[in-house]
Amino acid sequence: MTMTSWQVLLVLARRTCDDVRSHDCDIMAGPCRIPSLAPEHAACMKRSPERREERERRRKISVVKSLIAVLNTPFSLTRGEQCIIEVGLFNSLQENLQVMVTLESSNSFDMLIPNNSADSVPGQYNVTVQGEAGTSVLFPINPKKLGNVTVKVTVTSKASSEVLTKTILVKAEGVKYFYSQSALLELTDTAVTTASKNFSFTFPSDVIADTIEGFVTVVGDVLGPSINGLESLIMMPYGCGEQNMINFAPNIYILLYLTATKQLKQDTRNKAIEYMELGNFTAVE
Numbered sequence: 001m002t003m004t005s006w007q008v009l010l011v012l013a014r015r016t017c018d019d020v021r022s023h024d025c026d027i028m029a030g031p032c033r034i035p036s037l038a039p040e041h042a043a044c045m046k047r048s049p050e051r052r053e054e055r056e057r058r059r060k061i062s063v064v065k066s067l068i069a070v071l072n073t074p075f076s077l078t079r080g081e082q083c084i085i086e087v088g089l090f091n092s093l094q095e096n097l098q099v100m101v102t103l104e105s106s107n108s109f110d111m112l113i114p115n116n117s118a119d120s121v122p123g124q125y126n127v128t129v130q131g132e133a134g135t136s137v138l139f140p141i142n143p144k145k146l147g148n149v150t151v152k153v154t155v156t157s158k159a160s161s162e163v164l165t166k167t168i169l170v171k172a173e174g175v176k177y178f179y180s181q182s183a184l185l186e187l188t189d190t191a192v193t194t195a196s197k198n199f200s201f202t203f204p205s206d207v208i209a210d211t212i213e214g215f216v217t218v219v220g221d222v223l224g225p226s227i228n229g230l231e232s233l234i235m236m237p238y239g240c241g242e243q244n245m246i247n248f249a250p251n252i253y254i255l256l257y258l259t260a261t262k263q264l265k266q267d268t269r270n271k272a273i274e275y276m277e278l279g280n281f282t283a284v285e
Helices: 241-260 266-284
Strands: 007-012 023-027 030-034 040-048 053-061 067-072 076-078 083-091 097-103 109-111 124-129 134-143 147-156 161-171
Touching: 067 147, 067 161, 083 097, 083 124, 083 147, 097 134, 124 134, 134 147, 241 266
Parallel strands: 076 161
Antiparallel strands: 007 040, 023 030, 040 053, 067 083, 083 134, 097 124, 097 147, 109 134, 147 161
8 A cells, every 4th residue: 555545643742841952753654843852652543545444553752862962070179170171972863073162261260271273262172073973072171269160061063052051169278277256245234225246366377368258147045056956856755764754854845945935846846745745655654
């Protein structure tokens, strides 16, 4: 039976994808477009005018990108430590692809090895990726600034183009030290509405540049942050009388303290009361 004697109805299940690509393919007599990179299921309803019958045939279509690019960077490194930014390329097509890979310049790092050719642009490489094969492009850099450094690479070819972005945490060289001071500010006099305190710190002469930072913590509680996470001390009472009270009594004082400081949450209250009820029932038995 020739192909013209069939009427083909093709239905594709559309799916959403952040990186939507369209790929052409031929199923039976009609061309179709795959809307996403996720695996698609195509359903074809075939009708034969001669036999007056219908059959449904389903096929699973494997969808891949023409050019796959992967950006590999270290999670963190120390300032002044050289590292390699690797861009992995894989060509899914049978034909060769000319690919332009560009590392965007930044004030946060230096490119160590720019292209030697006078006509080339530093941080830019034009490579040929063989059909159904892969290759890598390497960009050595030297971070200059502390904190999160963003690395942005653009990959362009006639088949596709995309932008790859990753963040590298650049830490300071040396050893971190903490210096702290504390003070109690009280407004005992009703006529006084403000209280102040000056703090001064002395640092060693060999402090590394751009590493000094400070922060202030204010706690409206005389006990301060020494008992943060107090609700984690709520325990289930068990055992004989003495053993039971070791875990029973702290639950009471924890509830009283959290209630007085307005830090008590409903789930914490329910947990403490449940444990105390069970502990009391165990002690009575």
